[in-house]
Amino acid sequence: MIFPFLMPYEALAVNILIFGLFAMGFNLLFGYMGLLSFGHAAFLGIGGYLTGISIVHYSLPWGLAILIGVIGAAIGGLLMGFLATRTRGIYFSMVTLALGQIVYFIFYKAESLTGGENGLRGVRVDNFEIFGIPVDLLNPLAKYYVILFFVVLAIWLISRILNSPLGAVMEAIRENEKRAAACGYDVARTKLLVFILSAAICGLAGSLRALHLSIVPIDSLNYLQSGQAVMMSILGGMGTFFGPFVGAAVMLFLEDIVTGYTKHWMAVVGIVFMFFVLFFPKGIWGSILSKLHISQDSSQ
Amino acid sequence: MTSKHEMPILEARNISKSFGKFKALKDVSTRFMPGTLTAIIGPNGAGKSTFFNVLSGAFPPSSGEILFNGKNITGLAQHEFARIGISKSFQITNVFKQLTVHENVRVAAQMETSRYNFLTNAKHYPRPIELADQLLKRVNLEHLRNKKTGDLAHGQQRALEIAMALACNPSLLLLDEPTAGMSPEETLVMMELIRTLATERTVILVEHKMKLIMGLCERIIVLHHGEFLAEGTPTDIQNNAEVRRVYLGQG
Numbered sequence: 001m002i003f004p005f006l007m008p009y010e011a012l013a014v015n016i017l018i019f020g021l022f023a024m025g026f027n028l029l030f031g032y033m034g035l036l037s038f039g040h041a042a043f044l045g046i047g048g049y050l051t052g053i054s055i056v057h058y059s060l061p062w063g064l065a066i067l068i069g070v071i072g073a074a075i076g077g078l079l080m081g082f083l084a085t086r087t088r089g090i091y092f093s094m095v096t097l098a099l100g101q102i103v104y105f106i107f108y109k110a111e112s113l114t115g116g117e118n119g120l121r122g123v124r125v126d127n128f129e130i131f132g133i134p135v136d137l138l139n140p141l142a143k144y145y146v147i148l149f150f151v152v153l154a155i156w157l158i159s160r161i162l163n164s165p166l167g168a169v170m171e172a173i174r175e176n177e178k179r180a181a182a183c184g185y186d187v188a189r190t191k192l193l194v195f196i197l198s199a200a201i202c203g204l205a206g207s208l209r210a211l212h213l214s215i216v217p218i219d220s221l222n223y224l225q226s227g228q229a230v231m232m233s234i235l236g237g238m239g240t241f242f243g244p245f246v247g248a249a250v251m252l253f254l255e256d257i258v259t260g261y262t263k264h265w266m267a268v269v270g271i272v273f274m275f276f277v278l279f280f281p282k283g284i285w286g287s288i289l290s291k292l293h294i295s296q297d298s299s300q
Numbered sequence: 301m302t303s304k305h306e307m308p309i310l311e312a313r314n315i316s317k318s319f320g321k322f323k324a325l326k327d328v329s330t331r332f333m334p335g336t337l338t339a340i341i342g343p344n345g346a347g348k349s350t351f352f353n354v355l356s357g358a359f360p361p362s363s364g365e366i367l368f369n370g371k372n373i374t375g376l377a378q379h380e381f382a383r384i385g386i387s388k389s390f391q392i393t394n395v396f397k398q399l400t401v402h403e404n405v406r407v408a409a410q411m412e413t414s415r416y417n418f419l420t421n422a423k424h425y426p427r428p429i430e431l432a433d434q435l436l437k438r439v440n441l442e443h444l445r446n447k448k449t450g451d452l453a454h455g456q457q458r459a460l461e462i463a464m465a466l467a468c469n470p471s472l473l474l475l476d477e478p479t480a481g482m483s484p485e486e487t488l489v490m491m492e493l494i495r496t497l498a499t500e501r502t503v504i505l506v507e508h509k510m511k512l513i514m515g516l517c518e519r520i521i522v523l524h525h526g527e528f529l530a531e532g533t534p535t536d537i538q539n540n541a542e543v544r545r546v547y548l549g550q551g
Contacts, residue, residue, distance in 0.1 A: 165414035165422045168399065172407045175396035179461075182356075182394070184382030184411040184468055193416060 010140035011212075012256050016249045017144075017151045018209045022225075023232035023244030024158055025201030030230070031239035032162065033194045034174030036093045038226045039080060039100030043073040043199040045107060045221030047206025052123040052216040053113055062125045066150075066207045073203020074196050076103065081195030085188050097223060104221040120216040137211070147208050154204055159241065161197060170194055202229075235276055237286025246285040307370050309334040309472055309502050310355065310386075315364035317350050324350040325361070328528045330521055332472075337498035339513040340506045341537075342523035343546060349391065349476065351523060352506045356388040356474045357381030368472070382411070387470030389461045391477045391506070397450035401441055404449055404460055405432035408467035428467075435463040439493065455486035462493065473497060475505040479512065491516060514538070 026040045051069035054060040060068070084095040107114045114120050128135045130146060137143050161167055169190055173180045177187050210216045219225065228251070229244075236247025251269060258265035280287045308331035317325040325347045332338055342348050354361045360375045367373065368384060376384075396404050410428035414420070423429070436442045439459040444452060449460065458478065465473060478494060479487040495516060497503055507513050513520065513534070520537045522529040524546050530537060537543050 160421070161418045163421050163423075164418045165410045165420070165425060165428075166416060166418035168403055168407045168410075168422060169415075171399055172396045172404075175398055176394050178358075178378075178390065179394035179396065179464070180407075181378040182382055182388055182390070183408040183464060184379050185415070186377070186379045190416070193418070197418065 020245035020248040022205035023248045026229035027233045027244040029198040033170045037096040039096030041225035042100040042103040043202035044206040046076045047073040047203030048210040048216040051207035052120040052210045069207035070203045074200040077196040077199025081192045085191040237283025243285035311367040313365040315361045337503045338519045339517040346523040347526040348506045385471040387465040388474040393457045402445045408464040439463045472502045
């Protein structure tokens with residue numbers, strides 16, 4: 001709750017929440033299931049655009065707009081997952097990358113709906129109310145708490161997924177597909193289910209980002225966003241519960257500081273990233289956990 | 301031994317399997333009666349493992365049929381074999397190394413009740429948890445319950461895999477060289493475990509240590525160069541001139 005006051009300004013805190021959630025949703029598939037997707041920008045983008053389009057073009061209430069964004073991302077996850085989970089290893093990553101690019105071009109070309117290159121502008125929610133309490137979204141702190149509410153809700157959902165029977169099956173499949181199949185699990189179907197869950201969570205991150213920025217930039221769909229999810233997860237600690245969130249916070253904070261000095265902030269972030277990969281392969285959060293001898297594979 | 305009217309639990313009809321041009325199995329037919337303990341043996345390259353993999357659903361045969369309780373199950377996927385009651389352990393240990401010992405068995409045990417449930421806490425399903433504890437006791441691993449599986453000794457991991465194979469309460473248990481890489485003491489314990497398992501269900505095992513199975517099995521099937529060579533009681537097999545020539549003579 002005091003987090004926004006520790007940051008240089010609230011917008012950065014909101015950004016960390018959104019990308020922290022994005023990375024955690026991605027990590028469900030990457031860290032816990034062992035599938036490296038390079039197409040998750042698609043879900044950030046689909047969530048953002050569908051929420052934005054619902055508000056801008058159809059004047060739908062914000063709650064419904066978010067729901068449409070999340071469901072749209074889940075359907076996107078179903079389609080991408082259906083094709084991608086038929087392949088393994090590097091082919092899985094390449095198929096997700098290619099499908100992610102297809103999504104990029106579909107939204108890029110549908111200019112009348114999405115604004116094309118300029119992004120979708122004017123995602124504004126006037127008279128925003130949550131449980132009957134009016135909230136002024138133009139007040140950055142108020143906006144922060146609204147987004148915090150949704151992010152905490154989603155993180156709670158992720159922790160439920162990981163502590164459920166399916167949570168153990170996901171890790172079992174990551175550890176040994178052959179054994180999981182011999183235990184009676186339909187490996188392809190489980191992968192698809194987790195792919196959809198992961199896509200829906202990343203879609204929510206996209207929806208929240210649309211509300212936060214009042215615009216859906218086309219860069220939401222850029223493959224660099226997918227790469228960012230990978231980097232955040234690894235930097236924070238893949239397969240740990242809060243690792244990707246920590247990774248997102250560190251990366252965005254660094255980016256914010258370094259851009260004040262040089263526009264080549266990526267080089268600095270890259271060096272920090274390599275330092276951690278080489279010397280702390282468990283990531284920041286993962287290394288802290290193992291120092292404290294805490295089991296890394298659950299949120300308990 | 302068994303009455304001719306009784307239906308075999310598993311029947312292989314004219315099974316062939318080719319990998320490219322190499323014929324690993326040539327027209328193998330045999331039957332396994334319910335409640336029996338059968339060993340499949342043969343020298344290296346005899347096709348034992350291929351036959352095991354076909355019988356346990358790892359891959360389908362190139363031609364031929366597999367019948368389980370009279371029903372054709374040829375071509376079913378690996379997970380479907382487990383669901384109809386055919387369970388297996390692998391020649392190379394396959395366990396979930398990052399999970400705890402108990403989680404390994406629990407995952408196997410929860411398959412029936414809560415396969416795709418992703419919202420309820422796993423603690424709310426007491427049955428798989430209790431079953432996992434019972435099975436760990438059975439294979440003498442209960443003291444390692446909360447240890448990370450990757451930290452277990454090889455023999456313990458093999459025992460754990462047996463517990464996992466038992467978790468879906470299979471009517472047919474297939475074991476591929478269950479004592480591979482085990483110390484003599486561990487081997488004795490494993491053999492004793494297999495003996496008691498065989499009193500509850502049908503067991504088929506692949507083994508190449510002849511001495512081990514002679515006192516254990518009721519029936520032995522011998523493969524050689526991918527072909528069916530002989531079958532019978534351990535005494536029959538020991539006295540079979542052809543088997544002695546291709547197999548026993550070497551060791």
